Structure formats: structure tokens, C-alpha cells
Amino acid sequence: MYLLDGHGAPVPFGAVGELYIGGAGVARGYLNRPELTAERFIASRFVAGDRLYKTGDLARYLPDGNLEFLGRNDEQVKIRGFRIEPGEIAARLAEHALVREAVVVAREDRRGDKHLVGYVVCAAEAASNGPDGGALAGALRAHVSAHLPDYMVPSAFVRIAALPLTPNGKLDRQALPAPEDEAYARRSYEPPQGEIETALAKLWAELLGLERVGRHDHFFELGGHSLLAVQLLSRAVDLGLKFSVADLFQAPVLKELASKVHLEPQPSSSGVICVSRAIGSQPPLFFVPTGFGDCSYVLSLVQEMDAGCPVYALTWPPFSEVQFPTFKEMASQLNLAIREIQPRGPYRLAGYSSGGILAYAIAQRLLDQDETVSFLALIDVVLSSHPSSVSPTQMVQEVFLESLKVDDERFELLERLSGRSSISKFLEKAQKIGVIPLDRNLHNDILTYERAIQFQRALDSYQVPSLPIEAYQFYANEPLRHRARSRKNSADPEACSPLRGWDRVLSAKAIHAVPIPGDHITMMNVPANRQVLARCLLTALGQSATGAE
Structure with missing residues (x-):
């Protein structure tokens, strides 16, 4: 019996691991299921010639040496x-x-x-x-x-x-x-007082799905998290309530947060979320949303940083139901939002995943206006050398599939459907077979994925130019294992290079490659990896500031 972590190494005593079984009693595999056999029956790294069976059971060692079962890995x-x-x-x-x-x-x-x-x-x-x-x-x-x-x-x-x-x-x-x-971990109820507390309480109640919120309630104890924090900031900006994400994390109790909020008579039209108001001599750092319009990653990352400068998260500009903006149009609109906050350079930009290419397009726009871009962070951003054989719709559907933890039968059913139907039909099928809860309203999901498809189309048509600029490539040092067949078979060779293909438009000397532990997902999701990324970002920001001086 072996308790192993996700990398196949033994877990420390008392930690949770997956149970593997070795020895003479292990079967040869599953009958007529070669792929499943290869996944579950693996060569032992502990005993030469032995094989291990990957049970899918989670357990940990108790102080008396017994194993405690903690559920299934497929749960x-x-x-x-x-x-x-x-x-x-x-x-x-x-x-x-x-x-x-x-x-x-x-x-x-x-x-x-x-x-x-x-x-x-x-x-x-x-x-x-x-x-x-x-x-x-x-x-x-x-x-x-x-x-x-x-x-x-x-x-x-x-x-x-x-x-x-x-x-x-x-x-x-x-x-x-x-x-x-x-x-929920609620405090004794006292109704909100004043215009700001009342407006915040209403927003919290709507976002958290609660009947009422009192002035002593705590946003995160009521179920708040970084995604909801982004929505809260976005909705607050529309109402003319001005505060930062840092304010929310430092003062998560309603009445304390209200004391930090400023009322703006004319709400900002830029749609930029203030993550940190830190004051220093350095210019702001602007983060760009991912290819799914998600900027919640910025909140967790900035919490690990002491940037010493204001930090902002950009949001996608509005788009019509008829026509999504081109990449250049998106870059121009986000450029205006940036310059509303910082009229003159030097500018500092960062983007994760395909959002990093949008950050590059914004840098292009700023350079066209004779501005200086002193820092560009690409967080595991691959620049492919060839058009993908997978359509934007299928690509987005397969991203959805990769996020699921479902049995092989339902996965294969949805995989066969990917690329052959609209996103709405695809999600409706997923709901029908129990992958998505039956009582869930799919409207927002469909809208999010449709926007991601349009973003991918705009990205596919963008010709990435060569710019007189330096960039930091913070690359994940572990490969991302795809479950979907087409994504397995169409992996970019650039995805294996530390430069991620950017040496085709920038000189190798202009790209500073920095390895980060984890794969494309876990480099940001696993706290220990994210802390390494935050430290490396801080170091790079300091180096760029020194170089600028």
C-alpha cells in the first residue's frame, strides 16, 4: 500500500494522498480497455518490475498506523x-x-x-x-x-x-x-446605517443570495470569495462607490468597509477595478483579463505581493450582441481606460494565459502613441506558430470539458458533441446528462462562453507584430495534461519552450524566461506556486524600475 501525491511521491505522515496498491495480487489491467489500463495500472517507482494499481481512494495515516479512508478521488x-x-x-x-x-x-x-x-x-x-x-x-x-x-x-x-x-x-x-x-457565520443583526452602508448591504445580499445583511456581517464569512469580490467591485463602480479590493480584504465587515468608501457623483465609465491603492514612486501595474474575461486571478496574486504601487485589473470592454470588437479595437478601448487613470507613461502591463496577448496588443497601441512601456509580464502565454485545427467553439467547449471531474462515459459523450453544436446546445446536453445541475439557469454560462468564443476568433485574426520591447515570460515548468483527444493531439511545440514561441516576434535577449512551479492551472491555483509567482513578479518589477532609472 502506498499513499502518493499528484506527482507520484509519498505524502508526509498524516497528509492526504491517493491509495496505490502493489504486489503480486495486482491484476494485469481492464479487459479491452487499453486507455483505462494505461491510466490506472502503472509501473512502480519503488519495486523494479512491479506495477501499481491507482485505486482513486483518498486516505491518510492515523497516529496508530492505520489508514483512514477519506472518500473517492472521483468525488x-x-x-x-x-x-x-x-x-x-x-x-x-x-x-x-x-x-x-x-x-x-x-x-x-x-x-x-x-x-x-x-x-x-x-x-x-x-x-x-x-x-x-x-x-x-x-x-x-x-x-x-x-x-x-x-x-x-x-x-x-x-x-x-x-x-x-x-x-x-x-x-x-x-x-x-x-x-x-x-x-452562515453571522454576527448579531443590526440594520445598515446611512447611504453607503445601505447600498453595500443591498449589493452583498444580491451577490451572496441572502435575505438581509447587517452592518456587523463579514463578507467572506457569509460566503464571499475572490470571484464575487470582482463582481462586487464592478457593480459598486456602476453605483459610484469607490473602493479597492485591498480595502475589502482589510475591512471585510460591512460598517468598516463603508468607512473606506468614497461616493463619486459621476461614476467612472472605464470599468477598471482598483485592486490596491498602494502609494509609491512607481507607476501603476495593470492586469489584463484572461480569454474568458476573468480577472479574479489578480486578486489572489496581488494578495501575495507587496507591489509598492497601485494595481488595477482591466475588464473587457462592452460588446454588442451583433459584433464583437477586433483585437485592435479591444486594445484601443482598454488603452483609453488605462490613460484615464494614468495619462502618461511609462506603463506597466501584465496578462495571464491568452490575456497576455491582449496585453501585448495594448503595448502596441501605447507605443504607436509614442508612449513608453517599461514592463510587460506574460504569465505562461503561448504564441502559436500555426493556426489551430480546432475551431474556437470546440476549443472553448473543450476547456469546459477539462474543468469537469466526470466519469469516462459522460466525458466521451460530450467530447463527441464538442465542435458539432452551439455552446447553448452543448451546455444544455451537459445539463441533461447531469454534468450541470438541472435547476441551474444556463443564461450567464452561455453568455460567458459565447464571449470567450468571440475573443478566440478575434485572437486568431490578430497578426502579432514585432515590437521594440522587453518582456518577462513566467512559464509553468510542468506540462498541462489534457483529457480531450484533440487537445492531446494538437499540443503546440511552443508550449514546451520556456520562451513559449515569443522569440518569433522578439529577440531571445529581449525575453526574460522565469520558471514557475506547477502547470498552466496550478501555477496560479496552488497557493505555494502562486507565492513563487508573486515573488518573481516583484523581483522583475524591481529590475525593470532599476533599468528605467
């Missing part, structure tokens, strides 16, 4: 880009003195956002005279937060008399109740 969920083992969180909950049994599941709220909910059966001594719902949620949240990263902390904790079971004795997930307001 793994993905929330806001993080792959999470609910069994590991449930095991931590069960360690609390108030808890006898616990289970953690991912649920969607009425807005379609997925979040973690913990269900607990209280210990006998706490069941009758224990804390009420809000106090219990607060105690359990504090306990889990002390042992696990923020993205693994459930947003709600529901007390139930017993875990509902199916006739087969398995957990009946459908019978688990939706969390009510008391399932």
Missing part, C-alpha cells in the same frame, strides 16, 4: 479553479469536539455559483445545549480555517439530526437541505 470537486477533496475537509470537521459526523458537498446557489457546504451531526453532549446556528458556523469555520487554506473552508455549516442515507447505505446527497441564513 473531487472544482470550485473557482481549485480542485478540492471534500473528504479531507469533512475529516477536519469531525475532529471538532462539537461534531460526531460530517460531510462536505459542493452546492450551487440560485445564481449558479458553486460553493462548499458542511453538514454536521453534533456530538451528543452538544446536540441539546450547544451553540446556535450562527455561533456553531462561526466556531466550525474558525476550526477549519486554522488547518486548511481559505478555498477549502465551507461557506455554510448546516446542523442536521442524522446523515440521510440511500437504501444501499450511501449518502443521499439529494436529501441534504439547502443552507438557511443561520448556516
